[in-house]
Amino acid sequence: MKAYVISEAGGPEVLKLQDLPSLEPRENEVSIRVRAFGLNRTEIFRRSGMFGPITAPVVPGIEAVGEVIRDPAGVFRPGQRVATAMGGMQFDRHGSYAEEVVVLRSNVIDLDDTTLSWEELAALPEAYLTIWGALDKSLSIQPGQSLLIRGATSSVGTAALTYAKARGLSVIATTRSPDKVERLRQLGADEVLIDQGSLAPQIRQAFPAGIDAALEVVGQRTLRDTLMALRPFGGVSVIGHLDGPPVLEQFHLVQDLPAATQLSFFPSTLLGTPAMPLAESPLLWIAHQIETGNMPSIRSRTFAFDEVAEAHRLMESNRALGKLVVSL
The missing domain is CATH 3.40.50.720 (NAD(P)-binding Rossmann-like Domain)
Structure with a gap:
């Protein structure tokens, strides 16, 4: 799979698109084919070294939407539309700037009951x-x-x-x-x-x-x-x-x-922990509200997967009003 990798702290130019092996999910994990992901300032902080030195290659990204590839426990089925956020992504495990991501099952939310587009869903988690x-x-x-x-x-x-x-x-x-x-x-x-x-x-x-x-x-x-x-x-x-x-x-x-x-x-x-189980979250309700026009979309711009560095530059400029997303 292709993924963005950071090997040293720096500006957007340190985001390098590389080939990485796909990972198999463990018993408490789910593998997801990423269709789109949102951008966050915490990824800028990780990339720039504000969270500490980068001592090993890092795949950034703390959220994504996509389709389940495999769930060893069978809670989520292959092809199911889902969202994921946090759960140690970009810190304790590879993040979501990738074609595939393996995440904790506790940090996966079912989004099968919505027809909202991937890029609109990516603005939510x-x-x-x-x-x-x-x-x-x-x-x-x-x-x-x-x-x-x-x-x-x-x-x-x-x-x-x-x-x-x-x-x-x-x-x-x-x-x-x-x-x-x-x-x-x-x-x-x-x-x-x-x-x-x-x-x-x-x-x-x-x-x-x-x-x-x-x-x-x-x-x-x-x-x-x-x-x-x-x-x-x-x-x-x-x-x-x-x-x-x-x-x-x-x-x-x-x-x-x-x-x-x-x-x-x-x-x-706290998201996905016992204090805040994501099964209780209103994310699907929010998707329905946007889908029906009861809530406006906050997505301001969508970038292609090969434009992540450009997206980081825009985010750092503070010129964007709303959510930037990347579509694969």
């Missing part, structure tokens, strides 16, 4: 499963609530926006780019704010008692301001660090954390 964890599991969102999405133009931010609207929430989306305002409105945002660092006073003009929940994608630079927009017993879930390392210096529990508010961090490494 990592982004929407992360949003499921942050909004449903960490923040326990409910219809009618207000939600602030800080960093809404990222792929996971657009997923949060479309999912929250489908769940009946009122959404305030932020962006630093005025030229992206209209796109966020098209995706369903009730309000779009230009983020220059301090938004809490403006948000409290519209919501004097504070907002119910917030999703923090930007990171430590905006977190204190995001917290100040919350109502008592409201919560913020941190899922991103677009502005740098997720380190808060001299965080004051009384001054920086408003009364009775909740601060949590949701890592997608």
